Amino acid sequence: MTRKKDGDWKPTACCLCLANCGILVQLGGDDGRSIVRIRGDKKHPVSRGYTCNKVLQLDYYQNNKQRLNSPLRRNADGLFEKVDWDTAIREIAEKYMSIRDTHGGDKIMYYGGGGQGNHLGGAYSGSVQKALGIRYRSNALAQEKTGLAWVSNRVLGGFWHADLEHCDVAVIIGKNPWQSNGIQRARIVMRDISKNPDRTLIVLDPQRTETAELADIHLAVRPGRDVWCISAILGHMVQNNLVNIDWLEANTSGHEAVLKQLAQVPVEQYAEFSGVPFEKIVQTAEAIGNAQGVGVYEDLGTEMAPHSTLCSYLNMLIFLLPGSLGKKGGTNMITGLNSLFSSVLGHIGGDGYEVNYPTSPVTGSRIVSNLVPCNMIPEEILTDHPDRFRAMLVESANPAHSLADSSRFRDAFEALEFLVVIDVVMTETAELADYVLPAPSQYEKYEATFFNFEYPVNTYHLRHPLMEPMPGTLPEPEIHARLVEAMGIFEEGELAELQRVAQDSRDQFAERFFAESSSNPKLLAYIPYVLYRTLGPALPKGADSAAALWGLCQMFAQTHPAHVRNAGYGGQGFAAGEQLFTAILEGKSGTIISREEFGDPAYQFPKEDGKVALQMKEMNDELATLADYEMPPLPDDFPLILAAGERRSYTANTIIRNPDWLKSNNPTALCINPVDAGRIGLTDNATALLTTKRGSVEVIVEVSDRMQAGTIALPNGLGLSYPDADGNRTVTGASPNELTALEDRDPWVGTPWHKYVPARLEAL
Ligand code: SF4
Incomplete structure (x- = not known):
């Protein structure tokens, strides 16, 4: 590994949790594409140089054996074959349009759109959803928040x-x-x-x-x-x-x-x-x-x-x-x-309960933040109900592994007429797809999240690419744009004038865009695509994906003029939004976007009556x-309570698949209280069989007095397959969701009870 001298540090952010700490990295390795040194970026306005231990392992995400470098199509033998991009886009568009025209676009579901470090690409999926008439979507927030x-x-x-x-x-x-x-x-x-x-x-x-x-x-x-x-x-x-x-x-x-x-x-x-x-x-x-x-x-x-x-x-x-x-x-x-958490609410009925809230098509489950509850998705597919989901588009997500009851999800995905997955690597969900479309890693393109939750000073971090994209990949905004074009939504030359004006000046572009959109509502209906194809090419090389942020900046400056002005962006008309966008585009270590006043009633009490x-x-x-609630007793054969998925020092999300990143002594172990361990006859590093009503898995045990008696815990993010030195795919650790059940969920919003799974443990 070639070590670089100081001076080659490049700013970016860690993508392993929603904190998205600003970091500086040095590249090296034979091809200069390895992340060889990492430190906190003191210029980042929120993290201010802070990182945790996990960030040092980022190269396991960037460079791994499961990266994809060509679109894949499943052939008649059930195997994947490489196809060129034009073929993949054309065939995918045709198949989705056929399902839309036969059954309705609301039978196609969109899932994902990003994880803990990557939301920018998913922002462009709205145009594909619009073109197909997709009405229902979901992502992991619908099993959490x-x-x-x-x-x-x-x-x-x-x-x-x-x-x-x-x-x-x-x-x-x-x-x-x-x-x-x-x-x-x-x-x-x-x-x-x-x-x-x-x-x-x-x-x-x-x-x-x-x-x-x-x-x-x-x-x-x-x-x-x-x-x-x-x-x-x-x-x-x-x-x-x-x-x-x-x-x-x-x-x-x-x-x-x-x-x-x-x-x-x-x-x-x-x-x-x-x-x-x-x-x-x-x-x-x-x-x-x-x-x-x-x-x-x-x-x-x-x-x-x-x-x-x-x-x-x-x-x-x-x-x-x-x-x-x-x-x-x-x-x-x-x-x-x-806002990731805004929600369409119904209205309050005479009994004080909300009525007329949005619901899913088959089970009538409550939709919050526009998201179908994850736990309901299999039931929305595995049925002969006429409104069932028949096809899905999954982007930057691995629901076959990360959602409750993996085997039911596998059944559901196999029952779909059509499944397309957009991802950086071959995931458990991609393995079930009809087509897999490869994207560059988060460090090979402009990327960002919408986890900007700070107050009173809020920030946004648009990360610049550290290196060229892996050959054969296309960034998600380009994939979405090509799908929109394959569906013939816009006529040739329809955007030419906007493209020309964008090359001249963004001020003129703003005026022209808003003037044209009043007579051509399609421009607003497909705004991510339109901005990507018009403003995008006028941005610095590779920054086309940032075009949608221009629209968000303009809206933010209109809805929060004082907060934006206090952050230093002012002027009349589109000037504040433009300044804000420029600052985000150029601010490689993150940018302050707003400064608020504590207690401002207009924003602290936003409901209609204040x-x-x-x-x-x-x-x-x-x-x-609660006073009369009878806690259901644990079944006799499942006397322990399993917390399925616990964050540890070497677990994050599942974007790191290479098990070599697990550095601690017992990174995959199931933790158990000494009293329970003694009763079952287990000691440290013993092997045991963990069983729930949904399945069994072999685990290594760590005896820990941190655990409360009667409880056990498995780490999250494990149970992923990865090729070993001989190229054979091996699974490290237990996948918690092979053990969890769809029906054990919150009665209001369907979130799963991963932290309360009745289980038993037997010494092997
Ligand atoms: S995993 Fe650690 S370094 Fe990475 S964003 Fe989270 S806190 Fe920061």
């Missing part, structure tokens, strides 16, 4: 961000930021709160995680009982005047009913049922109730367990009851270039059932 998105939109009118850097009290629920990150500068922020005697770190987690060890208060709740623990905290706050009644009266509606309900919570009984000592509930409630600023962060530990949507609602009450919304050190509503809708009838009614 849709419960939170639903209650956030109903109660607050948008999405929120905890100011963990400045809060007095941080409440971390179902998350171990020490390993899973997600929070910017996670370890520094957690350690700062932990060390400061004037601040309090509260962690709710069944396990004694690294973050729980830092906590002032660790609420070691029994698995599946978070909701009783949180209700007890809120109940104690209300029953002991630890709520900010003046703030609630001034800023919320429905607070009387909610406070009345919480006043009835039998706190001691709920505490006992949750497994958390009453004294800790009191200590927590007092810390929250007396704080100036409360920051709450919930994640998959609670979002993938029973009562998950109700927990998300109650978690908002943790910062709302003390009036900790819209202030420094509290929780704030955020605005980004493109108030927080504290009461959400569906949730209040479910809360009322």
Whole structure:
């Protein structure tokens, strides 16, 4: 490996979690395409030089044996054969159009659009969806965040961000930021709160995680009982005047009913049922109730367990009851270039329940944030219902591996009439496809995410390519553009005038574009494609993919003029949007896009009446059932509770498939409490058979007193196949989703209970 001298450092970002830390890398290797050195980029406005250990392994993503370099078509023998791009695009367009014309475009589903580092390509899929009349889509957020998105939109009118850097009290629920990150500068922020005697770190987690060890208060709740623990905290706050009644009266509606309900919570009984000592509930409630600023962060530990949507609602009450919304050190509503969590809501019926909300075509499941619940997808395919999905387009996603109950997904994908996968590597989903279209890696093209969740200063990072694309690949925006063209949506020369003006000046382009779009609505209907083919070629070489950001910048400058102006972009007409776009295009280490004022009521209280809708009838009614709720007993043959998919120091998402990146001692091990291990006859590194109602898998065991008795945990992101030295595909670790069940899911939004899987373990 050739080592480069200082001076060759190139700015980009880590794509292994949603923090997307800014990094500097040096390239080397025989062909100069290996990422050989990596360090944090101090110029990045959010991460400011921070990285975690995982980033050092990025080259395992960039260079691996499963990269694709040609479109593939499945032949009559069921094998893949290479085809040229023109053939692939033409045949794919023809097949999709045939399904559209025969059955309707709503029978084609779009899934994916990016993972934790790559959303830019998916932004162009909208034009293909439009051309085909695709109505339904989904992605992994619909197995994680849709419960939170639903209650956030109903109660607050948008999405929120905890100011963990400045809060007095941080409440971390179902998350171990020490390993899973997600929070910017996670370890520094957690350690700062932990060390400061004037601040309090509260962690709710069944396990004694690294973050729980830092906590002032660790609420070691029994698995599946978070909701009783949180209700007890809120109940104690209300029953002991630890709520900010003046703030609630001034800023919320429905607070009387909610406070009345919480006043009835039998706190001691709920505490006992949750497994958390009453004294800790009191200590927590007092810390929250007396704080100036409360920051709450919930994640998959609670979002993938029973009562998950109700927990998300109650978690908002943790910062709302003390009036900790819209202030420094509290929780704030955020605005980004493109909201991932906005949702079309129905209207509220006479009983207080939402009605006329969007639903999926076969099962009638609630659609939140425009996403069909992931757990429902097989049921939307494996049926003879006339409205079933008959075809899918999967982009930058691996649902056959990453969603619950992999075998049911494999059955569903095999039942489709047509499946196309766009990806960088041959994934488990691509293996099931009729066509596979190869894309360059995230470091071979312009790339970005829409995880811009910061407040009051928000940022955007458009990453520039580090190297030329792998030959034979096409970036996703080009694939989408060619599909639109193969479907004959625009006539030849229809965009010529816009293309000509774009070459002259972007100011003139803006005027021309908006003038033409008023007489030709197709320009707006297909805006990603139109911008890509008109403005794109006028951008610096290879930056065509950034063209859609120009449209987003113009919209953002129109809807948030003061915030954009405060960030330094001003002027009349299209000038602010243009300046913002230029700054993003040129800002290789990330760009500040907006500066807001704490507490601005127009943005902190975005609902029509300017108030927080504290009461959400569906949730209040479910809360009322807790007192008489009978926890279903674990089946006799499944006495343990498996957390299927735990972030560890060498797990991230599944974009790193090469097992060589696993550096720790036991990266694939199933963790188990010493008492349970002794009872079953297991010691460290023993082999055991793990069984759930959906399947069995052999595991290596690690005995750990971090685990609560009766619980076991498997790491996430494993069970991927990768060629060994002889070229034979081998699977490393257990795939958690071979063990999870579709039907074990949240009743409101269908999110799976990956953290509560009844299981048994037998020594082998
Ligand atoms: S994994 Fe997350 S926290 Fe770690 S370097 Fe990458 S983006 Fe940053």
